[in-house]
Each structure stands twice: as structure tokens, then as C-alpha cells.
Amino acid sequence: MATGRTHRPATRSRGIPEATVARLPLYLRALTALSERSVPTVSSEELAAAAGVNSAKLRKDFSYLGSYGTRGVGYDVEYLVYQISRELGLTQDWPVVIVGIGNLGAALANYGGFASRGFRVAALIDADPSMAGKPVAGIPVQHTDELEKIIQDDGVSIGVIATPAGAAQQVCDRLVAAGVTSILNFAPTVLSVPEGVDVRKVDLSIELQILAFHEQRKAGEEAAADAGVVPPAVARKQRPSTDQGPDGDVPAVMPA
Amino acid sequence: MATGRTHRPATRSRGIPEATVARLPLYLRALTALSERSVPTVSSEELAAAAGVNSAKLRKDFSYLGSYGTRGVGYDVEYLVYQISRELGLTQDWPVVIVGIGNLGAALANYGGFASRGFRVAALIDADPSMAGKPVAGIPVQHTDELEKIIQDDGVSIGVIATPAGAAQQVCDRLVAAGVTSILNFAPTVLSVPEGVDVRKVDLSIELQILAFHEQRKAGEEAAADAGVVPPAVARKQRPSTDQGPDGDVPAVMPA
DNA sequence: CCCTGTGAAGGTTTTCACAGCC
DNA sequence: GGCTGTGAAAACCTTCACAGGG
Structure with a gap:
């Protein structure tokens, strides 16, 4: 879902996809943390991990903003912080x-x-x-x-x-x-x-309800798996999650 | 983005799309309000308006749950409340x-x-x-x-x-x-x-940043429109908004 | 050789439009 | 005649995979 303005026909050259806009704040947060640790550059892989997204998505997202990286090297942290801030309109006072x-x-x-x-x-x-x-x-x-x-x-x-x-x-x-x-x-x-x-x-109870849905689903699966009806669930080994991002769903948004 | 479990291959007969799951709580809220006013039935059009979604989307969403409506009439409010609650796992105590x-x-x-x-x-x-x-x-x-x-x-x-x-x-x-x-x-x-x-x-500042992005965009458009560079914006007549829903974006979600 | 930037493919979600039932 | 349920089309988003620059 877009902003109501997304529907406008003409002049969509600067059109940054809504899904990308929604992730820019995540990247910005990760970059700010790197900046505070004085890290000069970062690869798409590293930054993606820090933002909880996969790297192909991140590179595609940045490609909508322009070519701000250097091949073989990565992205300049300070420069990216500035570019994203500007894109989001955070260089002005709100x-x-x-x-x-x-x-x-x-x-x-x-x-x-x-x-x-x-x-x-x-x-x-x-x-x-x-x-x-x-x-x-x-x-x-x-x-x-x-x-x-x-x-x-x-x-x-x-x-x-x-x-x-x-x-x-x-x-x-x-x-x-x-x-x-x-x-x-x-x-x-x-x-x-x-x-x-x-x-x-932002609706607090909606988020909980979505969790409850998946929680219920898990319980049902276990029961089914125990009964041998469904292929056994993948072993739950501890491993850092990837792709923790907003996304295509409920976040609760929308245009006018 | 799904739940990490969405990727599983087999046995996806009961597969309700993530985007639909994210809207069920909205429908439930609207239905609960109708129920409290003792409204017996509701059409997809009316319920969609109450939930801030469009009616085609709502009907498609309900079609994943089963055929709970009556053609020519609409949906039975109490029955739908129960079905959605059950689907979301809200009939049990969490x-x-x-x-x-x-x-x-x-x-x-x-x-x-x-x-x-x-x-x-x-x-x-x-x-x-x-x-x-x-x-x-x-x-x-x-x-x-x-x-x-x-x-x-x-x-x-x-x-x-x-x-x-x-x-x-x-x-x-x-x-x-x-x-x-x-x-x-x-x-x-x-x-x-x-x-x-x-x-x-749920990240409060992310939501504000997304608003700032669109806000900035509006300001830029006005300037451009004033200069005749862009087709004039649609007149801002007061009219009830439609399609106020979560959606495909930042909500802030994701699987493990 | 590494890592970005991006066409192309694949998947998901939305919207359309209408057949079918009440 | 009104309204649901749903195939089919369109729009959107993600992922793949690799060309190409550093």
C-alpha cells in the first residue's frame, strides 16, 4: 500500500518504492551505530546483517537512491548516513x-x-x-x-x-x-x-494477534509432526536470524 | 516477508497469505464494533469501509478462510467474529x-x-x-x-x-x-x-521517519506544481479515506 | 578478486471484472 | 437485483545471478 499519492501517473522518475522507504530508517539506525564506532566503510553484506535484512535487498534499495557505493570496497558510512537522512527529510527540523x-x-x-x-x-x-x-x-x-x-x-x-x-x-x-x-x-x-x-x-494489539496466529500454527504443526502427518520440522538450532525487517505486512500503515 | 515457516514446501493447503493474516485483526475490530451495536449482517463494502480497506481485498481475504458469506446478503457478524477469532488463535488464552x-x-x-x-x-x-x-x-x-x-x-x-x-x-x-x-x-x-x-x-521513530519522507515529498511537489513543472495536484476535497490499512510496508515484522 | 549495481526471473499481493447464487 | 467468491490480469516486491568497475 502506498501513500495515496503513489497513484499519481506522471513524473515518477524519483519514485522510490514504498517498501524501500520503509527500510531506510533501519539502514540509518545501523549506519549511525557504525558511525559512532568510527567505522569508515561497510559492505552490503555487513550492513544487511546489522539491519536484519538480506544483502541483495539492501543493494537494490540503495540502487534507487543512486550509486553511492564503491565496487570491491563497500559503502562510505558517513556519506550514506547523510544521503539517507536527506532522502528521508531528516536534515530539516520537524x-x-x-x-x-x-x-x-x-x-x-x-x-x-x-x-x-x-x-x-x-x-x-x-x-x-x-x-x-x-x-x-x-x-x-x-x-x-x-x-x-x-x-x-x-x-x-x-x-x-x-x-x-x-x-x-x-x-x-x-x-x-x-x-x-x-x-x-x-x-x-x-x-x-x-x-x-x-x-x-501503530496498533499494539494487532501485532500480538499476528504473533498469536503464528504461535497457534506452530503448536498445530508440532502435533501434526509428532503424528507423522507432516514432514518433521527443521531442527531449531541456534543461529543468528537473518532478514528481520519490516515488510510487506502488518506494520500498520497507510495512506490517505 | 513471511514467517520463516512460509518457506516450507509441503502441506500448504491451509496457507493463508501473510498479508491477509495481518489484516484479520482489523476486520475483527470492525466486526466487534458492529457486534456491540447488534448489527446482524454486513456487506463486504460496509465492512471494508469500517476497516479502512477496499472491498475486493476483503472478499479475497475472506475467501482464504472459507465461504462464510451469503450472496445477495453479506456476512453474519457473529459468525465471522467467531471464525476470525478462531483462525487467529484468540479463542484460547495467551x-x-x-x-x-x-x-x-x-x-x-x-x-x-x-x-x-x-x-x-x-x-x-x-x-x-x-x-x-x-x-x-x-x-x-x-x-x-x-x-x-x-x-x-x-x-x-x-x-x-x-x-x-x-x-x-x-x-x-x-x-x-x-x-x-x-x-x-x-x-x-x-x-x-x-x-x-x-x-x-514496533519502532516509533521509524514510523515518524516514514511520515517525514512523505511530508518532504509533498512540500517538494507543491513547489514544483507552483512552478508548473508537474501536473497540478488533485484538489484536496474532504472525503472519507478508503484503504487505510496496514500493509505491505513498514509495519515492522518478521520471521525468525 | 571482491563487492556493487542491476537486468531478469520468480513470488506475492492487489485489483479487476464477472460468473454464480440468493 | 444485489452481493459473494474467484479466476485472470496487473502491480509490486524479492531473489537470483552475473556483468563490470575498483
């Missing part, structure tokens, strides 16, 4: 508002991974008046009444919804009306947004 | 442990979506001795030392990791050694697990 400061909202506010990647928490917003002024992660919570003003004053284009499901659509509508065009939704609801607005969702 | 009771762990412990879907929080575990005994969401936190005992006594097969990145692999190893075979990882690290163990990950 002010973000978080709406709904419960446990989850607080966890998000405290999450270090944002600040280090060009995201700045511009404001924390909650509907509970008794929260107003209370600092969370060093930032004072503001009341929902201020929402429009904050977004306009700070030029916020990305909003995070961490409210209960019942409030999510209403908050979403206000965010969009005030100018937000990208929304990360943690509430377990389908949001309705106008064209041009991207929504991505 | 004890779950959450390791790492910071803001995020606490949010997860408090999250209502678990209990209502067959997941039972069997224990909360944290490495900080001063947390031990403190109740979170009504459940007393236990120390990491108890981890193996808890997992074995309760027959836990699903573990949730909400620790800092540095501790994640170690916790993962202990969970796996104690018998856990499915892991939901919130720490921003690639986990290495033996074959037969499924890992799914």
Missing part, C-alpha cells in the same frame, strides 16, 4: 505535537529516538485541565484549547495521536483543519482524513 | 509477560486491547529492584531474577520487550531459553533469535 498525554503519550515524549532524528516535540496536548502546566519530559502540558494556535504558530505538520479511541477522530479533524498533513495514530480506530493527508497507525 | 516497566511498559500493561482479545498479562518484569512489588495496572512488578520461573510456571509463549535497546538482546535470549517462541519487540534493535522463534517489532 516540529511534532503529541496529543493525549497518558502513559503512552508520556512514553513518546520521553522517547529519545525522536530528538536524535530531527524531530522536535513542539508541544504536549491533553484534554484534562488538571494536566495543564504539568511538565512531562521537561515540557509543560497544554490544554486542547490551545491546539490550533500551537500548530499554526510553530508550523507543525506532523501530529501524533495517543488519545483513547473515542477521541481520536475528533482530534484528528482538528489537527487537519489547523494544518497538519501527517498523522501517526496510536488509537485503535480507523481515521478518516481528506486527500493529501497521510496516516500511519 | 499468557504474556511484559519485560521493562518504564513508561511504555506501563502503557502496555494498562492497554485494554489485550485482555479483550484473549491476552492475559501473566507478569510484569523489571530489572530495577526498587520497582519490585509496586503494582502497575493492578499487577505487582517482579524482578528479572524471577523471569525463568514465571515463564515456565505459567507456560508463557509470548513475550513483550519494552526495555532500553541495550538490554533487549539479553532479555530476548533469556526469554527464548526459558521457552518463549514469539516476541514483540519495542526496543530499537535487531534481535537475533533461533529458528522457530517469531519476532515482530
Whole structure:
């Protein structure tokens, strides 16, 4: 699934596949770690292992960005960090508002991974008046009444919804009306947004349900295998997993 | 990307595509809402809209489960709820442990979506001795030392990791050694697990980075469109979004 | 000789469009 | 006539395998 904009016909020369975009942050994280250890270059094989992906995929992904490697050598770590950051738009500052400061909202506010990647928490917003002024992660919570003003004053284009499901659509509508065009939704609801607005969702219980499906499947297989109905399962030898990546599935995403 | 088991050759009669599995929880949520409103039947069109997916996809998805609809009428809500629950393995009880009771762990412990879907929080575990005994969401936190005992006594097969990145692999190893075979990882690290163990990950900052990518793209397009270089963007009329679904991308998944 | 970059093949997922049943 | 279920086509993504540059 794309972004709703992927459908546009013309001018798709810079078209980076959605699946590739989804992996760029993984590569970036692995590269940042290498950079911190002052590793100068890395091969597709090594980087792929660090990102939990296979190397052919990684090379194909990078080929969409351009030819940033050197044959016989590998990729220059610093250079790649820069190129991927630029491609993802992380070289600019993205002010973000978080709406709904419960446990989850607080966890998000405290999450270090944002600040280090060009995201700045511009404001924390909650509907509970008794929260107003209370600092969370060093930032004072503001009341929902201020929402429009904050977004306009700070030029916020990305909003995070961490409210209960019942409030999510209403908050979403206000965010969009005030100018937000990208929304990360943690509430377990389908949001309705106008064209041009991207929504991505993260649903904790969905991930668990998918695990349960496979878990159940495993149990069934064992039983079947024990009964000799199915070829015996491969021995479970310990070995580093490969290809641990997002992917083609549930991640929970989607366009508007 | 499949589950690592998808590759197995033989006996794939019950093979439900991974992309379909990833959407079943969405359908289930929409159906549960209809059930609560005592709606008896629903058409593929209506249910698809409620789940944020298109109707052809939904019908194809259901066709993998069997023929549970009635032509000219639609689907029986209660019956479908049951069939999907069963397929996902939610008709049985899944004890779950959450390791790492910071803001995020606490949010997860408090999250209502678990209990209502067959997941039972069997224990909360944290490495900080001063947390031990403190109740979170009504459940007393236990120390990491108890981890193996808890997992074995309760027959836990699903573990949730909400620790800092540095501790994640170690916790993962202990969970796996104690018998856990499915892991939901919130720490921003690639986990290495033996074959037969499924890992799914949720990375908050990855989702934001993907939004930033599209956000940047929009800005660039507007500029280009203003300059007449690109066909003018479609007017942004308000209209309910369709096809808001997980999907083929970053969700963050993968097999072992 | 090593490792990137990439056509081509193979697989999976989505979408179309309509036959078939109620 | 309405709506499901599904082959067939199209789009998308991954993997293979190797040409070609360092």
C-alpha cells in the first residue's frame, strides 16, 4: 500500500518504492551505530546483517537512491548516513505535537529516538485541565484549547495521536483543519482524513494477534509432526536470524 | 516477508497469505464494533469501509478462510467474529509477560486491547529492584531474577520487550531459553533469535521517519506544481479515506 | 578478486471484472 | 437485483545471478 499519492501517473522518475522507504530508517539506525564506532566503510553484506535484512535487498534499495557505493570496497558510512537522512527529510527540523498525554503519550515524549532524528516535540496536548502546566519530559502540558494556535504558530505538520479511541477522530479533524498533513495514530480506530493527508497507525494489539496466529500454527504443526502427518520440522538450532525487517505486512500503515 | 515457516514446501493447503493474516485483526475490530451495536449482517463494502480497506481485498481475504458469506446478503457478524477469532488463535488464552516497566511498559500493561482479545498479562518484569512489588495496572512488578520461573510456571509463549535497546538482546535470549517462541519487540534493535522463534517489532521513530519522507515529498511537489513543472495536484476535497490499512510496508515484522 | 549495481526471473499481493447464487 | 467468491490480469516486491568497475 502506498501513500495515496503513489497513484499519481506522471513524473515518477524519483519514485522510490514504498517498501524501500520503509527500510531506510533501519539502514540509518545501523549506519549511525557504525558511525559512532568510527567505522569508515561497510559492505552490503555487513550492513544487511546489522539491519536484519538480506544483502541483495539492501543493494537494490540503495540502487534507487543512486550509486553511492564503491565496487570491491563497500559503502562510505558517513556519506550514506547523510544521503539517507536527506532522502528521508531528516536534515530539516520537524516540529511534532503529541496529543493525549497518558502513559503512552508520556512514553513518546520521553522517547529519545525522536530528538536524535530531527524531530522536535513542539508541544504536549491533553484534554484534562488538571494536566495543564504539568511538565512531562521537561515540557509543560497544554490544554486542547490551545491546539490550533500551537500548530499554526510553530508550523507543525506532523501530529501524533495517543488519545483513547473515542477521541481520536475528533482530534484528528482538528489537527487537519489547523494544518497538519501527517498523522501517526496510536488509537485503535480507523481515521478518516481528506486527500493529501497521510496516516500511519501503530496498533499494539494487532501485532500480538499476528504473533498469536503464528504461535497457534506452530503448536498445530508440532502435533501434526509428532503424528507423522507432516514432514518433521527443521531442527531449531541456534543461529543468528537473518532478514528481520519490516515488510510487506502488518506494520500498520497507510495512506490517505 | 513471511514467517520463516512460509518457506516450507509441503502441506500448504491451509496457507493463508501473510498479508491477509495481518489484516484479520482489523476486520475483527470492525466486526466487534458492529457486534456491540447488534448489527446482524454486513456487506463486504460496509465492512471494508469500517476497516479502512477496499472491498475486493476483503472478499479475497475472506475467501482464504472459507465461504462464510451469503450472496445477495453479506456476512453474519457473529459468525465471522467467531471464525476470525478462531483462525487467529484468540479463542484460547495467551499468557504474556511484559519485560521493562518504564513508561511504555506501563502503557502496555494498562492497554485494554489485550485482555479483550484473549491476552492475559501473566507478569510484569523489571530489572530495577526498587520497582519490585509496586503494582502497575493492578499487577505487582517482579524482578528479572524471577523471569525463568514465571515463564515456565505459567507456560508463557509470548513475550513483550519494552526495555532500553541495550538490554533487549539479553532479555530476548533469556526469554527464548526459558521457552518463549514469539516476541514483540519495542526496543530499537535487531534481535537475533533461533529458528522457530517469531519476532515482530514496533519502532516509533521509524514510523515518524516514514511520515517525514512523505511530508518532504509533498512540500517538494507543491513547489514544483507552483512552478508548473508537474501536473497540478488533485484538489484536496474532504472525503472519507478508503484503504487505510496496514500493509505491505513498514509495519515492522518478521520471521525468525 | 571482491563487492556493487542491476537486468531478469520468480513470488506475492492487489485489483479487476464477472460468473454464480440468493 | 444485489452481493459473494474467484479466476485472470496487473502491480509490486524479492531473489537470483552475473556483468563490470575498483
